[in-house]
Amino acid sequence: MVYALAVVLSGTLNPVLMTGPDALTFNPAQLAYPERAGLSCRILDFEAEVVNNSFSLAQYNRYTGAFLDDRAKADLLRAIPASGFCGRGRLEARTAQFGYGCLAMSVRTTAEFGAALPKDLFELTLRGNELGRTYxxxxxxxxxxxxxxxxxxxxxxxxxxxxxxxAVHYLIGLSCFELTEGSAYFLTTPDALISQGRVGYRTAAGGEGLSFDIGVSHWSDRWRTSLAVLDLSPGVLWEDGIEDGLLTFELDTVSAYRLFKGEGACAVIDRGPGSKFLTPLPVRVNAGVARVLRENLTGCLTLRAVMNMHPAALLSVRPALSVEVWPSSWLGTSLRFSFETGNGLGLELGAVAVWRSLVLQVGFEDIGGLIMGARGAGMRISLGYRGFPAGTKRAKSDVLRLTPGVN
Known part of the structure; x- marks a missing residue:
């Protein structure tokens, strides 16, 4: 084999070296690596990520629960770009994952949310309205x-x-909420308060779809190369429990007195059953190359891209450089530096602990900055069982050494 049983048993955090059910997150073609495992499964696997383009962890710690003076408000507003605030979050629980040789299956629940808000809303909230200015x-x-x-x-x-x-995935839509339109303005003059807006939304409670992954991998004595396209899909078709809603409001009053009297203001909410609709899913492209640098040291360079197919648009590109070290046969550590368009630098620290065939993985990530300057964070914890290839036995000592050999 190219390596001793290191990659098979370690539950490596190096994505280009992953086999078994772990390979599904980067490239299904890695299931056919020559050092593939026997029966493997995940007992616990949870991943979370939250990131925004404006506020850092230091600002969160400094201002949460504190009185915001003019200096603090100015600091927060400076952090928001002119294009507005953007934030996203993702939770994923892999409730069942199994792999054997060149085959694997998984069942996972994913929740994602995102928001894009104009800077004017934050200025209006923090500083109040200015005469003659339209928000x-x-x-x-x-x-x-x-x-x-x-x-x-x-x-x-x-x-x-x-x-x-x-890979082929059957997608079951559990719930969905999205704005179909959203616009409003607010103006204060010496004589009047004027505002108008429309906010449309739709919700759904059931849908389905299919997605496909394809990939290719190449290996040599000390090298691994991997390329995959994940989540090729028209999207999720929502058909059950659909509701459409539209909120329209208008304010046009020449005095605060009329406003308090309920005159000059109008708001209407329309709700009703909606028709089925399609939510496109972003397509992910993963590419990477890994090399065994020493018997207990590997390096990896990866590139992850996320894009919309409808309409065609590149959402983000994220190159990363990582190093994984195994100081002993039961403990591995990983350090990864990354850069994501729109968010900047990122740092990830990971650890792997092995006891017999049980593998515990833990990872923490700073996104959009380093340490207290980070504008986002991620974490993963995983506990699983890694089987041996057929016909192999456990060595007493250096079974986890990354020793190159003959394929």
Whole structure:
């Protein structure tokens, strides 16, 4: 084999070296690596991420629960770019993951949410209204969805050093909320308060869809190369429990007295059953190359891109450089530096602990900055069982050494 049983048993955090059910998160073609495991499963696997483009962890700690004076308000407003505030979050629980040889399956629940808010809203909230200035809530975008994904994947070797793989996922939509339109403005003059806006939304409680993953991997004595396209799909078609809503409001009064009397203001909310609709999913492209630098040291360079297919748009690109070290046969550590368009630098620290065939993985990540300057954070915790390839036995000592050999 190319390595001793290190990669198979370690539950490596190096994405290009992952096999078994772990490979589904980066490239299903890695299921056919020559050092693939026997029966493997995940007992516990949870991942979370939250990030925004404006506020850092230091600002959160400094201002949460504190009185905001003019200096603090100015500091917060300076942090928001002119294009507005954007934030997103993601939770994923992999409730069942199994792998054997070149096959794997997984069941996972994913919740995602995001928001885009104009800077004017924060200025109006923090500083109050200024005479003669028009505050606009445009563009305004908020969305959230929850999916249950059931997938099966397989891979096969093509020749001595190449593998191809694919996966198909059945998507069950559990819930969805999204704004269909959102715009408003607010103006204060010496004689009047004037405001007008429209906010449309739709919700759904059930839907379904399919997505596909394809990938290719290449290996040599000390190298691994991987390329995959994940979540190729038209999207999730929502058909059950659909509701459309529209809020329209208008304020036009020449005095505060009329406003308090309820005159000059009008708000209407229309709700009703809606028709089925499609929510497109972003497509992910993963590419990477890894190398065994020493018997207990690996390096990896990855590139992850996320894009919309409808309409075609590149959402983010994230190159990363990582190093993984195994100081002993039962403990591995990982350090990863990344850069994401729109968010900047990121730092991830990870650790792997091995006891017999049980593997515990823990990872923490700073996004959009380092340490207290980070504008986001992520974490992952995973506990699983890693099986041996058929016909192999556990060595007493250096089973986790990354020793190159003959394929």
């Amino acid at each position: 606009r809530a445009d563009p305004l975008d908020v969305g959230a969805l929850m999916l249950l994904r059931t997938g099966i994947a397989g891979a096969t070797a093509v020749g001595r050093n190449l593998s191809v793989g694919g």
